[in-house]
Amino acid sequence: MKRRNTQQKQMVYDSVVMLDHPTVEEICCYLQQSNVSQSTVYRNLTVLMDEGRIFKIPIDGFADRYDFTQSRHYHVTCRHCGKAHDIDVAYQSALDQVAKGLDASISGHTVLFYGACDCCKDNSEHILTDIL
Amino acid sequence: MKRRNTQQKQMVYDSVVMLDHPTVEEICCYLQQSNVSQSTVYRNLTVLMDEGRIFKIPIDGFADRYDFTQSRHYHVTCRHCGKAHDIDVAYQSALDQVAKGLDASISGHTVLFYGACDCCKDNSEHILTDIL
DNA sequence: AACCTTATTAGGAATAATTCTTAATAATAT
DNA sequence: ATATTATTAAGAATTATTCCTAATAAGGTT
Numbered sequence: 001m002k003r004r005n006t007q008q009k010q011m012v013y014d015s016v017v018m019l020d021h022p023t024v025e026e027i028c029c030y031l032q033q034s035n036v037s038q039s040t041v042y043r044n045l046t047v048l049m050d051e052g053r054i055f056k057i058p059i060d061g062f063a064d065r066y067d068f069t070q071s072r073h074y075h076v077t078c079r080h081c082g083k084a085h086d087i088d089v090a091y092q093s094a095l096d097q098v099a100k101g102l103d104a105s106i107s108g109h110t111v112l113f114y115g116a117c118d119c120c121k122d123n124s125e126h127i128l129t130d131i132l
Numbered sequence: 133m134k135r136r137n138t139q140q141k142q143m144v145y146d147s148v149v150m151l152d153h154p155t156v157e158e159i160c161c162y163l164q165q166s167n168v169s170q171s172t173v174y175r176n177l178t179v180l181m182d183e184g185r186i187f188k189i190p191i192d193g194f195a196d197r198y199d200f201t202q203s204r205h206y207h208v209t210c211r212h213c214g215k216a217h218d219i220d221v222a223y224q225s226a227l228d229q230v231a232k233g234l235d236a237s238i239s240g241h242t243v244l245f246y247g248a249c250d251c252c253k254d255n256s257e258h259i260l261t262d263i264l
Numbered sequence: 265a266a267c268c269t270t271a272t273t274a275g276g277a278a279t280a281a282t283t284c285t286t287a288a289t290a291a292t293a294t
Numbered sequence: 295a296t297a298t299t300a301t302t303a304a305g306a307a308t309t310a311t312t313c314c315t316a317a318t319a320a321g322g323t324t
Contacts (some may be wrong), residue, residue, distance in 0.1 A: 004271055004320050024310085037274045042311065044272095058190035063310090076236050089230050091223055098221050099245055104208050106247035113231055115238035136291050136300055156281085169303045174282065176301095195281090 003047070008036050012044040016054050016066045021075075021084040023063040057084050060114065074110060078117035085117055135179070140168050144176040148186050148198045153207075153216040155195040189216050192246065206242060210249035217249055 011034055015027045022030070028041050045066060048054040057065045057075055062082025067075075072092055075084045089111060099106035143166055147159045154162070156177070160170050177198060180186040189197045189207055194214025199207075204224050207216045221243060231238035 001271070002321090006272060006320070008273070035274085037276095039275080039312080040273060056192060058192065060188060060190065076234065076238065078236075079239070085236070087234060089227070091226060091230070094223060094226075095221070095243065098223070099247075102208065102219060102245065104210075104217070104245075104247050104249050105253050106208065106245045107211070108247070109243060109245040111227065111241060111243050113234065113236075113238045113241040115231075115236050115240070117236050121237050133300070134292080138291070138301060140302070167303085169305095171283080171304080172302060 003051075008040050009044045009047065011036055012041055013048055013053060013068070016048070017068050021057065021065040021067050023065055025063060027066070058112075059084065074113065076113040076115065076117060078120050079114055080116055080120035083117060083119075087113065135183075140172050141176045141179065143168055144173055145180055145185060145200070148177075148180070149200050153189065153197040153199055155197055157195060159198070190244075191216065206245065208245040208247065208249060210252050211246055212248055212252035215249060215251075219245065 011031055012027065015030050016022060019026055019030060024041060024045070027045075028036075028038050031041060045054065045056075049056065052069060054066050054068050057067055057077070059065055059077045059082055061079075062077075065084045067084070073086050074089050076087055077084050091111075095109050095111070099109055143163055144159065147162050148154060151158055151162060156173060159177075160168075160173050163173060177186065177188075181188065184201060186198050186200050189199055189209065191197055191209045191214050193211075194209075197216045199216070205218050206221050208219055209216050223243075227241050227243070231241055
């Protein structure tokens, strides 16, 4: 089955790049004006992940988010707002080395930090009352 | 609101300890004979996470799994069978140090390795035909 | 440039996962 | 023992995701 380059697929990819670590809902909302259907968004997210052009960031208690593949980096996910933020950590290759020593054939790894992002840290009182 | 120590809550906790990184479904199945309802399982998993006694392992493409809090460790999640396996990695404190330097108040971190677990690596042909 | 072939789409139905609702129960304090 | 109220079972409701089908359009061929 040869893959086609459809406008919808490109728009889904573009929205992942354009929006900042969007959720499915945010992508759908953004593409709603372009008449891209919800199932098309889901399907193309899967396709783009298969192609390695994007990947998913699991967020505990909130909707998963998507990021496009550029330089390797990790993420902080915020317990208050559920957003993801890029961070650079020096240990990628060290952890790759660890992976080689494991009794499993590892194809990759990720590090997830969780806490309050810069934005929520400042307004933590306000945010907490919003949430609780 | 003061928390109670119910039999059901204890059974949910015990099943997370007893079963090996179970999914919600596996816990429900295990507790079915004890007449613990599904919503009680969900509710108590949330409660136990709030109390810090258990935590969730997100598994891409498969159901989330749960683990109980003991010594700090990371996990390998298998792309074939969706199971989680414990691993020890030397970088916990190094990554904690990284967290301190970040422009966010970090409360924790985790590392997720993904690939084929020992079991699936051996039977990868068989497993692949099962899946694809 | 018109024509095939067939992957992809829109739209909605179907399914699966999780949360919510309510009256009954049982854990804990008094 | 009794009272208070958090917790429960059961299932309804909601939400997220996948599946289905006829119509469309991408991209190769002439």
